[in-house]
Amino acid sequence: MNFSESERIQKDANEYILGGVNSPSRSYKAVGGDAPVVMERADGAYFYDVDGNRYIDYLAAYGPIIAGHAHPHITAAIKQAAETGVLYGTPTKHEVKFAKMLREAIPSLEKIRFVNSGTEAVMTTIRVARAYTKRDKIIKFAGCYHGHSDLVLVAAGSGPSQLGTPDSAGVPESVAKEVITVPFNDIESFKEAIHHFSDQIAAVLVEPIVGNFGIVEPAEGFLQAVNDIAHDNGTLVIYDEVITAFRFCYGGAQDMLGVTPDLTAFGKIIGGGLPIGAYGGRQDIMEHVAPLGPTYQAGTMAGNPLSMQAGIALLEVIKEEGTYEQLDALGKKLEDGVQALIQKYNIPATINRLKGAMTLYFTKEKVVNYEQAENTDGEMFAKFFKLMLKQGINLAPSKYEAWFITIRHTEADIDETLAAVENSFKEMSL
Numbered sequence: 088m089n090f091s092e093s094e095r096i097q098k099d100a101n102e103y104i105l106g107g108v109n110s111p112s113r114s115y116k117a118v119g120g121d122a123p124v125v126m127e128r129a130d131g132a133y134f135y136d137v138d139g140n141r142y143i144d145y146l147a148a149y150g151p152i153i154a155g156h157a158h159p160h161i162t163a164a165i166k167q168a169a170e171t172g173v174l175y176g177t178p179t180k181h182e183v184k185f186a187k188m189l190r191e192a193i194p195s196l197e198k199i200r201f202v203n204s205g206t207e208a209v210m211t212t213i214r215v216a217r218a219y220t221k222r223d224k225i226i227k228f229a230g231c232y233h234g235h236s237d238l239v240l241v242a243a244g245s246g247p248s249q250l251g252t253p254d255s256a257g258v259p260e261s262v263a264k265e266v267i268t269v270p271f272n273d274i275e276s277f278k279e280a281i282h283h284f285s286d287q288i289a290a291v292l293v294e295p296i297v298g299n300f301g302i303v304e305p306a307e308g309f310l311q312a313v314n315d316i317a318h319d320n321g322t323l324v325i326y327d328e329v330i331t332a333f334r335f336c337y338g339g340a341q342d343m344l345g346v347t348p349d350l351t352a353f354g355k356i357i358g359g360g361l362p363i364g365a366y367g368g369r370q371d372i373m374e375h376v377a378p379l380g381p382t383y384q385a386g387t388m389a390g391n392p393l394s395m396q397a398g399i400a401l402l403e404v405i406k407e408e409g410t411y412e413q414l415d416a417l418g419k420k421l422e423d424g425v426q427a428l429i430q431k432y433n434i435p436a437t438i439n440r441l442k443g444a445m446t447l448y449f450t451k452e453k454v455v456n457y458e459q460a461e462n463t464d465g466e467m468f469a470k471f472f473k474l475m476l477k478q479g480i481n482l483a484p485s486k487y488e489a490w491f492i493t494i495r496h497t498e499a500d501i502d503e504t505l506a507a508v509e510n511s512f513k514e515m516s517l
C-alpha cells in the first residue's frame with residue numbers, strides 16, 4: 088500500500104495544526120507514531136484515503152456512525168436542512184420532534200436539553216446534580232472517559248476512598264479533589280467511597296456499559312446496587328450514555344438493562360454524524376436548569392437544525408426492524424472467527440463483545456476493569472494495528488477502543504476482515 092499523499096498532507100498538518108490532529112486520539116502516537124492515514128471520502132462500511140486505498144472501517148468515528156458513512160436517508164435530511172438554513176438561534180419544530188422521539192425510546196428523559204458534544208452534556212449533568220443536591224463531590228469509575236471538562240479528567244486513585252489527582256495539566260488540584268475514583272465492577276469499593284464521603288457526594292457518574300477501556304459489561308447486579316446505594320445516600324445517579332445509547336438497542340443501555348438513572352448524558356450516535364450532545368432526566372431535577380431554575384446552561388449552536396434533522400433521520404434508519412439482530416449476527420461472526428484464529432495461532436488474546444461492538448485485548452485474562460485493560464500488551468496491539476491497516480482494515484489506533492460494526496457492513500466484509508486477522512496473527516506468531 089502506498090501512503091505517500093497521506094504522509095505529505097500530514098507533514099503539512101503538523102505545520103499548521105497542533106500535533107497534526109484535532110483530537111489526540113486520532114494521532115498514531117499510541118501505535119508507534121507514524122503519520123495517520125488521511126481519509127478523502129467514506130461510503131457505507133468503507134473509507135477511501137487520499138492515496139486511493141480502500142479500508143473496511145471499524146472506527147465508525149469512535150461510535151457515531153452506526154448507520155455507516157453517508158447513509159442516503161441521513162444525507163438527504165442534512166441536504167434538506169442545509170437548504171432551509173443551518174442555524175436560527177430560535178426554537179424549531181425539529182428540536183421538539185427529536186426530543187419526543189428520544190423520550191419515546193428512553194422513558195427516563197422526562198425533560199431534555201440539546202447541547203453540542205458529549206463533553207458538554209456530561210459537564211452539565213454534573214452541574215445540575217450539584218445544584219440539586221447542594222453537594223460538591225462526585226464518584227466516577229476508573230478508566231471511564233467522560234469528555235474533557237476539568238472535573239472528569241481525573242485518574243484513578245489507588246483505593247476506593249482516595250481523592251483524585253488531575254489527569255491533565257491545567258486541571259486544578261482543588262477541582263480534582265472533588266472527584267473520587269473507584270474500580271468499575273467493584274461494588275464494595277463503591278460502597279466504601281459512599282460511606283466515607285457520605286453527604287458530600289452529589290452524584291455517581293456511570294458508563295452503564297463501558298466503552299472507553301474496551302467494551303466491558305457490568306457484572307450481574309452491579310448497576311442496580313450502584314443505584315440503590317447511591318439513592319440511600321441521597322446521591323444522584325448519572326448515566327453517561329454517550330457511547331451506549333442506541334448502540335446496543337433502540338434506546339439506552341438503561342432500557343436494555345432495566346436500571347433507571349436520575350440524569351443521562353448523550354452524544355455521538357444521536358447526531359447522525361453531526362456535532363451533538365444532550366442531557367436529560369427526572370423533571371424535578373431538570374427544573375433546576377435555566378430558564379426555570381438557577382443552574383445555568385446555554386448554547387449558540389444548541390439544538391441546531393442540521394444536527395436535529397440528522398439525528399431524526401438516524402433514528403428513523405435504526406428503528407427499522409432487525410437492526411440490532413443484524414449487528415449482533417455480524418458481531419458474532421467476527422468474534423467467533425477471531426476467537427478461532429486466536430486458538431489456531433496461539434495468540435495471547437481475549438475478546439469482549441456486545442452486539443456490534445467488540446474489543447480484542449492482547450492478554451489471556453478476561454477484562455472486567457481498567458487495571459486489567461491497562462495491563463494488556465500495547466506493543467502487540469500496535470503491531471496488529473499496523474498489519475491490519477496495511478491490509479485495508481481501519482481500527483482505532485488504541486488498545487482501549489472498540490471495533491464498531493455498522494448496518495452497512497456485510498458478511499463479505501467480515502470474511503475479508505478475518506482473512507486480514509489471520510495474516511496478522513500468522514506474522515505475529517512467527
Ligand code: PLP
Pocket residue numbers: 149203204205206207209232233234235294298299327328329330354355
Ligand atoms: N462520554 C463518553 C462515554 C465518551 O466516550 C466521550 C467521547 O469519547 C465523551 C463522553 C465526550 O464526548 P465528546 O467527544 O462528544 O465531547
